[in-house]
Amino acid sequence: MVPVYTHDDSAALSRDLALYILAQQDQALQRGDRFNIAVSGGSLLKALRAGLVDDAELRARANWARWHVFFCDERIVPLEHADSNYGAFKAQVLDPLLQHDGVLGPTCYAINESLVGLGENDRLAAEYESLLPAQFDLILLGCGPDGHTCSLFPGDTHSYLLDPHTERRVAWCHSSPKPPADRITFTLPTLASAHALCFVAEGASKQPVLQRILQSSPDISLPAALVTDRFAQRVSWFVDRSAVHDLSVPAATYHH
Numbered sequence: 145m146v147p148v149y150t151h152d153d154s155a156a157l158s159r160d161l162a163l164y165i166l167a168q169q170d171q172a173l174q175r176g177d178r179f180n181i182a183v184s185g186g187s188l189l190k191a192l193r194a195g196l197v198d199d200a201e202l203r204a205r206a207n208w209a210r211w212h213v214f215f216c217d218e219r220i221v222p223l224e225h226a227d228s229n230y231g232a233f234k235a236q237v238l239d240p241l242l243q244h245d246g247v248l249g250p251t252c253y254a255i256n257e258s259l260v261g262l263g264e265n266d267r268l269a270a271e272y273e274s275l276l277p278a279q280f281d282l283i284l285l286g287c288g289p290d291g292h293t294c295s296l297f298p299g300d301t302h303s304y305l306l307d308p309h310t311e312r313r314v315a316w317c318h319s320s321p322k323p324p325a326d327r328i329t330f331t332l333p334t335l336a337s338a339h340a341l342c343f344v345a346e347g348a349s350k351q352p353v354l355q356r357i358l359q360s361s362p363d364i365s366l367p368a369a370l371v372t373d374r375f376a377q378r379v380s381w382f383v384d385r386s387a388v389h390d391l392s393v394p395a396a397t398y399h400h
């Protein structure tokens with residue numbers, strides 16, 4: 145059973161999430177000289193900002209200059225487009241960090257914007273793959289109401305993205321059921337090689353899908369359940385009470 149760290153509200157979740165990330169950072173910097181972290185887009189970024197950027201004490205504990213930040217998935221749009229995960233991370237984390245004097249920011253790895261719109265999406269995925277470190281210290285994952293994580297979507301149309309033996313570490317996801325249609329995404333082998341995988345899910349809208357993922361017989365047709373099941377020893381979930389309301393999931397407390 146994976147730990148499901150359950151919180152009364154967003155503020156408590158954001159703080160524990162930040163403490164968890166800092167613990168992973170410290171372990172990574174004992175192993176080497178950089179913290180290789182991958183982030184998802186969506187609602188996760190609000191929690192990152194509240195826990196790590198807006199909180200002065202925790203912001204100071206992050207060794208930002210050693211952070212190398214990648215994106216678990218990215219929408220194939222210009223970086224300043226409203227749908228860009230890089231753009232959302234910049235707005236929620238990088239720009240607010242810049243407002244604090246003396247903070248040296250992280251190194252971020254965005255898609256090659258010059259390939260957007262050229263019909264070169266396989267090449268764009270391959271170029272992004274070439275930037276990745278051999279192994280991630282931490283991958284932060286979201287979970288959509290349909291059970292997708294990264295841009296690994298459930299259903300036959302997207303089963304090509306879930307090949308556990310693919311040599312591709314980043315794949316082009318086309319015809320995404322959630323707009324925009326074209327994206328790149330980490331594949332299962334990339335997730336498999338991470339030291340730690342952490343899902344974040346908040347709000348009552350996530351409750352039905354969490355029921356299918358966190359029950360004792362998970363529905364592994366859902367990519368978020370598949371990842372949880374397959375890499376259980378390295379997976380943690382950070383949730384709020386409304387996301388697991390009425391579920392028979394043992395609530396864990398994050399000890400820091």
Ligand SMILES: O=C1O[C@H](COP(=O)(O)O)[C@@H](O)[C@H](O)[C@H]1O
Nearest residue numbers: 184185186187188286287288294
């Ligand atoms: O499209 C995406 O959705 C998922 C889930 O987002 P959320 O807002 O429901 O938390 C996100 O993890 C992924 O990075 C993003 O591209």
